Amino acid sequence: MTVAPSTAEFAPVAHLSLREVNKVYPGNPPLHVLKNVTLDISPGEFVAVVGPSGSGKTTMLSIMGTLDSPTSGEVWIGGVATRRLKEMERSRLRSDQIGFIFQQFFLLPTLSALDNVATGMLYQGISKRVRRERARRALDRVGLSPRAGHRPSELSGGEQQRVAIARAIAGEPAILFADEPTGALDRSSGRRIVTYLRDVAAGGTTVVVITHDHELAALFERRVSLLDGAVVGDERLAEAAVR
Amino acid sequence: MSEKSPRAVLRTKHHLSVGDTVMTATLGPRTRMVRALLSALGIAIGIATLVAMWGIPASQEAQLLADLDAQGANLITVYPGVNQQDQSPIPIPQTAPEMVSRIRPVRHIVTMRDMRDFNVFRNDKVPASQTGGITAAIAEGDLLNTLNVAMADGRWFDKASEELPTAVLSDAAARRLRARAGSAIWAGNQWWAVIGVLNPMKLAQQLDSTVFLAPKVAAKLQPDLPISGIYVASAPHKSAAVRAVMPQTVNPADPRGVQVSQLSDAFLAQELFAEFFLILSLGMGGVALLVGGIGIANTMVVAVMERRGEVGLRRAMGARTGQIALQFVLEACVIGLGGGILGVGLGLYIVFCYTAVAQVIFAVPGWILAAGPALAIAIGAIAGLYPSLKAARQSPTEALRTV
Numbered sequence: 296m297t298v299a300p301s302t303a304e305f306a307p308v309a310h311l312s313l314r315e316v317n318k319v320y321p322g323n324p325p326l327h328v329l330k331n332v333t334l335d336i337s338p339g340e341f342v343a344v345v346g347p348s349g350s351g352k353t354t355m356l357s358i359m360g361t362l363d364s365p366t367s368g369e370v371w372i373g374g375v376a377t378r379r380l381k382e383m384e385r386s387r388l389r390s391d392q393i394g395f396i397f398q399q400f401f402l403l404p405t406l407s408a409l410d411n412v413a414t415g416m417l418y419q420g421i422s423k424r425v426r427r428e429r430a431r432r433a434l435d436r437v438g439l440s441p442r443a444g445h446r447p448s449e450l451s452g453g454e455q456q457r458v459a460i461a462r463a464i465a466g467e468p469a470i471l472f473a474d475e476p477t478g479a480l481d482r483s484s485g486r487r488i489v490t491y492l493r494d495v496a497a498g499g500t501t502v503v504v505i506t507h508d509h510e511l512a513a514l515f516e517r518r519v520s521l522l523d524g525a526v527v528g529d530e531r532l533a534e535a536a537v538r
Numbered sequence: 539m540s541e542k543s544p545r546a547v548l549r550t551k552h553h554l555s556v557g558d559t560v561m562t563a564t565l566g567p568r569t570r571m572v573r574a575l576l577s578a579l580g581i582a583i584g585i586a587t588l589v590a591m592w593g594i595p596a597s598q599e600a601q602l603l604a605d606l607d608a609q610g611a612n613l614i615t616v617y618p619g620v621n622q623q624d625q626s627p628i629p630i631p632q633t634a635p636e637m638v639s640r641i642r643p644v645r646h647i648v649t650m651r652d653m654r655d656f657n658v659f660r661n662d663k664v665p666a667s668q669t670g671g672i673t674a675a676i677a678e679g680d681l682l683n684t685l686n687v688a689m690a691d692g693r694w695f696d697k698a699s700e701e702l703p704t705a706v707l708s709d710a711a712a713r714r715l716r717a718r719a720g721s722a723i724w725a726g727n728q729w730w731a732v733i734g735v736l737n738p739m740k741l742a743q744q745l746d747s748t749v750f751l752a753p754k755v756a757a758k759l760q761p762d763l764p765i766s767g768i769y770v771a772s773a774p775h776k777s778a779a780v781r782a783v784m785p786q787t788v789n790p791a792d793p794r795g796v797q798v799s800q801l802s803d804a805f806l807a808q809e810l811f812a813e814f815f816l817i818l819s820l821g822m823g824g825v826a827l828l829v830g831g832i833g834i835a836n837t838m839v840v841a842v843m844e845r846r847g848e849v850g851l852r853r854a855m856g857a858r859t860g861q862i863a864l865q866f867v868l869e870a871c872v873i874g875l876g877g878g879i880l881g882v883g884l885g886l887y888i889v890f891c892y893t894a895v896a897q898v899i900f901a902v903p904g905w906i907l908a909a910g911p912a913l914a915i916a917i918g919a920i921a922g923l924y925p926s927l928k929a930a931r932q933s934p935t936e937a938l939r940t941v
Contacts, residue, residue, distance in 0.1 A: 353939070362854060362934040375545060383858055384548035390856020391547075397938065401851040405569045417562070418856040420552030 310338040310501050311359060311470055316368035318354050318524075328354045329365070330524040336503065338469070341496035343512040344505045346521035352505045353474055355521065359503065360393050360472045361385040373469055390418040394463030394500075396473035400455045402447040408458045409434060409443040415462035426465075433465035434458070437491055453484030457491065464495050471495060473504040477511060489514050554861065563868030566841055567876070574873050577837035580830030581877025581917060582884055585910045587826045589885020591819025593902035594892050601898035612645075612777045613685070613741050615799035616768040616788055628795030630765040634788040635679065638768060641787060643776035648679035650745070651763040653756060658725040658749045660715045670714045674725055674749045676756045676763065684771045685741045692719025692734030701754045705730040709738040710747040725749065726759060742769060827913070830877060831921040838870050838925035849929050850937030859930040866926035867919055874918020878911030885910070 311334075318329040328351045336342055346352050357363040358370055361377050370377045373392060377385065394415075402411045412430035413423070421429075434443050437457040447455050456476060463471055473492060477485030489504075489511055496502040504515065512518050513532070520528035554562065567574035616638070619628040635649045653674040657666065681687070682694055694706055705725070707717060712735040717723055721732045730751065739745050757763075768788070772780040785793035842849070849862055857865075886902060893900040 354935075357935045357938075360854070362938070375548070380545075380548065383551065384545065386853070386856050386858040387548045387550070387552065388856075389854060390552060393854075393856075395851075395854040397851070399847060401847050403565065403569070403848065405565065415855055417554065417558060418552055418852070418858075418861065423555070423557065 310373055311336040311503070312371040313355075313359065314369045314371070316355075316358060316365045316370060318351070318358060318363070319366045328524050329358070332368070332524075332526055334519065334526060334529070336501055338501055339496055339499045340501055340517055341493055341515050342501075342503045342517045342519060343515035344503060344519045344521060345507065345509060345512045347507060350521040351524040352507075352521055354524075356472050356474050356503065356505050360395060360470075361388055386418070390420075390466075392469045394466060394468035394471040396456070396459050396463045396471065396476045398475040398478040400447070400459045400479075402455055402458055402462075404447055407444050407446055408439060408450065408461075411447065411458055412461045412465050416466045419466050421466075429465045429467075430461070433461035436464065436494070437461045451484075452480050453487060456480060456484075456488055460488070460491055460495070464500065468500060470501040470503065473502070475505055475507070477506065477508065485511060486514070551858070552856070559864070559868065562865050564872050566845070566866075566869045567872050570841075573837060574876065577833045578873045578877035578880060580833035581827065581874055581914045582830070582880035584823055584826030584828075584830045584917075585878050585881025585914055586884035586888060587819065588823035588913075589882055589902065589906055589910055590888040590892070591816070591823060592906055593885060593889035595816060595819075596903055597889060597893045597898050597901045598896075600901035604899060612772045612774055613799075614770045614772060614777060614781050614784060615742070616770065616784060617797040617799075618765070619792075619795035619797045621795070627764075628789075628792060630768065630796065631789055631791075632765070634765065635768060637787050638770055638784070641772075641780055641783060643773040643780050644770055645773055646680045646684040646771040648677055648681040648684040648769045649765055650767040650769070651676040651678070652766040653726070653751065653760055654763070656726045656760070658711070658715070658723060660717065660723065662724045662729075664724070672711050672714060672747050672749055674751055674756070675745075675766070676753045677750045678753055681750070681769075684769045685739050685745070686771075687739045687741070688737050690735045690737045692732070694734055695750075695752055699733055700752045702752060703728060703730045703755050704733045704752045706734040706736065706750045707732055708736050708746050708748045708750070711749050712736075714747070715749075723749070725751070827917055830914075831917045834870050834873050834877075834918050834921035835925065837873065838866060838922045839928075841869070842866060842925045842929040845929075846932065846937045849932055850934050850939075853934035853937065863926045863930035866929050867922045870918040870922020870926070871915045872918070874914040874916070874921070875911055877918075878914025881914065882907055882910040 313332050313334040316329055316332040317327070320326040320328060332355060344352050344355065354363065358365050361370070361372070361380070364378055368378075372388065375388065377388065380388065403414065406414065409427065409430050412433050413426040416426045416429065431440070431443065434440050437460050439454060439457050439461065442450060442454060447458070450458065456479070460476070471492070476492070477488050480488065485508070492502050492504060493514070506512055515532070517531050518528070519526060616630065616634070618630050620626070621628055635647060638644060639647050653676065656674045657669045658672045658674050659668070682689070690709065692706070695704065705723060707715065707723075712718060715721075715723055717732050717735075719732055719734050722729050723732060724730075770780065770784075781798055784798045785796040788796045852862060852865075889902055890900060
């Protein structure tokens with residue numbers, strides 16, 4: 296039984312909860328990528344995960360997003376323990392609850408911006424008409440309505456990432472994970488992307504962003520620092536500082 | 539979106555609609571049109587080979603059958619044999635026509651009796667020495683159908699005319715006598731009314747300068763004429779069997795004293811040739827299809843490697859492994875289908891060109907139009923299976939990381 300009773304003392308109260316998560320890649324010597332990571336993230340929080348390269352940020356995001364499973368420990372998402380879920384159940388969880396944004400955008404080159412966004416809901420069991428309707432709204436939210444008919448090659452890097460954001464939020468996920476979403480962008484485009492993500496969080500979606508850019512991380516209301524696979528800092532910044 | 543996702547909810551699957559499945563499966567080929575086309579080309583060549591190699595012999599055979607029908611492949615001719623010792627003819631028994639007509643696959647029969655010393659002239663003023671090489675004969679039975687000839691003018695004997703001094707002329711005889719239906723000719727010292735003229739007899743050119751006399755009238759003039767020949771049309775493809783039983787049927791007492799015409803040996807030779815051609819073509823087409831299948835497999839392996847990011851993204855968006863596998867298998871099928879359709883078109887074009895040059899009937903078995911693409915799809919599916927499973931088995935993190 297993996298559905299946590301909400302009244303139990305140890306039950307995660309957050310939307311997203313990690314309990315003593317370890318990730319070890321077998322080898323000689325074994326690679327201990329995540330070490331006893333325990334973290335609670337409440338619904339609607341806007342969190343930056345910072346740390347140098349190799350600190351385990353991406354692995355942590357993959358495990359939180361059920362793309363990978365921990366060697367030990369447990370990840371709870373909306374009250375569901377995910378470690379023992381079957382592949383099929385994880386897929387369903389991802390399609391219904393989780394959105395992803397990647398550094399490389401991963402837009403499909405032959406599809407228009409609108410169709411790319413609509414594709415994000417392909418595996419949610421939503422009719423094409425509704426998908427396109429929601430895609431139109433999501434594009435509007437990131438300010439790209441006028442570019443709906445353009446292909447990715449006709450858009451700037453910042454615009455492409457905004458399409459990717461629209462794709463991730465169009466399905467109204469409970470949690471949005473972004474892995475270095477500004478990594479391929481210049482500073483001002485990166486700042487704008489963070490602004491959009493903050494708006495998403497303001498709408499009630501939990502947003503977890505990985506970045507190695509401390510300056511950008513200062514724009515988040517909460518900053519979790521990773522070093523060598525362990526959480527070494529978890530600070531909440533004042534609202535004023537975020538501004 | 540609900541706050542809680544009980545596991546029961548997670549166990550139910552979201553399904554892609556048919557339209558979404560098709561759109562997803564055609565995305566790859568649409569994105570890389572040239573590559574898809576090139577990899578479909580292998581299959582196309584294979585299918586085209588099969589279509590052509592099936593269609594060309596089929597066209598040849600259709601033409602051959604048409605030719606043989608026109609040439610009278612089912613026509614058997616029986617003549618009196620010759621006595622080996624004194625070279626005298628061995629007469630055909632008078633009972634022969636009836637016996638022959640009882641052979642089951644015999645469709646039509648006509649018996650010829652040549653009139654003896656019976657010259658035919660345009661009129662009674664022509665000197666008796668100018669016979670013009672025209673002979674007179676009695677034809678009993680169905681000459682028109684047996685020899686597959688039509689009337690050029692007038693008509694054949696009927697119950698009334700066969701008892702009156704009437705005549706039907708063959709093509710050459712009519713030209714030499716300058717006669718047509720309605721004319722009269724002078725034969726055997728009496729006038730005969732011409733009631734019809736035949737078209738040229740391609741199947742029995744030896745009869746083309748013959749004047750056919752009203753059977754009953756002529757038989758009264760020269761009773762007990764020997765049979766000079768029996769023409770028999772058998773059911774299609776039965777001529778060999780009919781021919782085999784012909785001698786003993788015609789003359790049970792002396793089967794060797796009967797001469798039966800030879801069937802065209804070309805027919806059998808052609809059939810053998812067609813069979814050999816078919817085996818050869820199956821081999822060639824098979825090799826082409828194998829190469830085509832490998833081409834598709836190769837394309838799909840490359841596509842899966844190139845599109846790891848897309849696979850990772852789809853997994854992240856919630857695609858199940860089965861959906862990823864299906865996407866790539868269907869994509870391979872789409873390429874196969876494209877190749878199949880292209881191949882059928884190409885094959886038909888080759889057959890068409892062949893038939894135009896060789897001047898034979900265009901004949902391609904209809905089932906091949908469906909079987910070609912179906913085979914191509916099957917090959918695509920087989921070729922795409924391994925790369926698709928490979929794509930599906932990739933862990934999403936791996937797929938996303940390696941881009």
